[in-house]
Amino acid sequence: MTGYRVYLFLFTIPLLFAGCSHHAAETARSLTKVTPQRGDATTQTVLPDWYQNPPAATSQMLYGVGKGANLPEAKAEAVRKLLETLSVEISETLQSGMRRKRGIYRYLDPGSAKAVDLSLGGVPLSSYGLLESEKLPDGSSIVLVGIERKRFAEPLKRVVLRRLVEIEERWHASGEESTLQRYRIAVESFEKMKRLLPHYLAAHAISPFSRPIVSRIEEGTPYFERIGERLKKRLGFCIEPAVTPALRLFSDAVETALKEKRIALLESERAGRNTLCISVKGRILHEKSAGSHTIRAAIELILHKRSGDPILVQHYSVEGVSDKSGPDALQKAAEGLRREVRQRFLHKV
Numbered sequence: 001m002t003g004y005r006v007y008l009f010l011f012t013i014p015l016l017f018a019g020c021s022h023h024a025a026e027t028a029r030s031l032t033k034v035t036p037q038r039g040d041a042t043t044q045t046v047l048p049d050w051y052q053n054p055p056a057a058t059s060q061m062l063y064g065v066g067k068g069a070n071l072p073e074a075k076a077e078a079v080r081k082l083l084e085t086l087s088v089e090i091s092e093t094l095q096s097g098m099r100r101k102r103g104i105y106r107y108l109d110p111g112s113a114k115a116v117d118l119s120l121g122g123v124p125l126s127s128y129g130l131l132e133s134e135k136l137p138d139g140s141s142i143v144l145v146g147i148e149r150k151r152f153a154e155p156l157k158r159v160v161l162r163r164l165v166e167i168e169e170r171w172h173a174s175g176e177e178s179t180l181q182r183y184r185i186a187v188e189s190f191e192k193m194k195r196l197l198p199h200y201l202a203a204h205a206i207s208p209f210s211r212p213i214v215s216r217i218e219e220g221t222p223y224f225e226r227i228g229e230r231l232k233k234r235l236g237f238c239i240e241p242a243v244t245p246a247l248r249l250f251s252d253a254v255e256t257a258l259k260e261k262r263i264a265l266l267e268s269e270r271a272g273r274n275t276l277c278i279s280v281k282g283r284i285l286h287e288k289s290a291g292s293h294t295i296r297a298a299i300e301l302i303l304h305k306r307s308g309d310p311i312l313v314q315h316y317s318v319e320g321v322s323d324k325s326g327p328d329a330l331q332k333a334a335e336g337l338r339r340e341v342r343q344r345f346l347h348k349v
Contacts, residue, residue, distance in 0.1 A: 046123050051142050067142045074141040090202045102293050112198040122155040151205050153207035160200045167192050179274045183231035190224035195233045234273040236266045251280045253338040277306050293329040295320040
């Protein structure tokens with residue numbers, strides 16, 4: 001009996017150890033097993049290389065990647081990112097040119113790049129090719145879209161060309177007009193060309209225009225500037241009589257500025273068909289404090305044909321301060337207007 005017990009004991013011990021080993025292994029596996037949870041880094045799907053490292057834009061193509069709840073949303077997101085990237089590219093190009101201030105870039109202002117941004121969304125979503133797509137385990141989609149630069153630039157180029165043709169046709173049709181009318185058209189054409197430049201440069205940066213179009217725009221802009229100056233020299237100017245003694249000082253200041261620029265002046269009663277008249281209007285405020293006189297004037301200069309509608313209206317705010325008298329402060333304010341007219345008004349006239 002004793003031997004039987006010993007035998008049973010010896011037989012049971014290996015089984016116990018085997019059971020313990022199996023239990024320990026199961027316990028270890030349960031401790032190291034990761035329970036899948038949403039957002040856990042260990043369960044995130046490895047995204048394809050085309051999404052993580054999308055192709056860079058080339059001289060021929062533009063690319064964008066996006067993610068969305070479904071395929072259309074993913075494509076829309078990819079297009080949005082493509083537009084953002086392109087907008088930065090164009091903005092950097094314009095700003096670089098404006099810093100150099102060479103060629104037609106000298107006609108641009110700081111708001112030019114922002115004006116272009118509004119024009120970049122004119123290409124329909126269907127124009128973007130779906131190059132790659134994949135549905136993720138969570139049901140969302142990722143895509144890679146692409147579009148030819150030439151195709152993307154087409155809508156913007158059409159706008160540029162339509163406006164260019166309108167400017168050119170109006171100018172060519174003005175050959176039989178009076179000097180004054182041709183001058184007005186030249187000035188308006190120059191301003192329209194300047195407003196057109198940001199859109200032209202943006203489209204040109206995306207996909208270059210042909211050489212003839214480049215010449216028409218880049219040579220046409222300074223042409224209208226020059227022809228406007230030439231026609232202006234053939235015009236006469238007159239200053240309408242001021243309605244008050246105080247405003248007469250400001251009228252005199254405008255007259256002085258014109259003479260300094262060697263612009264011919266006529267008496268208002270001699271104004272003819274090629275004469276531009278300048279009316280000086282405004283409000284003048286006189287303040288006195290502790291013996292000091294301050295004149296603040298809001299002056300309006302109106303350029304018009306004799307008894308005609310305004311061609312140009314500009315507003316000026318000038319100030320004169322004097323410890324001597326109000327008239328002295330008024331004279332200083334008028335001097336301030338003279339300087340402003342030289343810098344601003346004559347540049348537009």
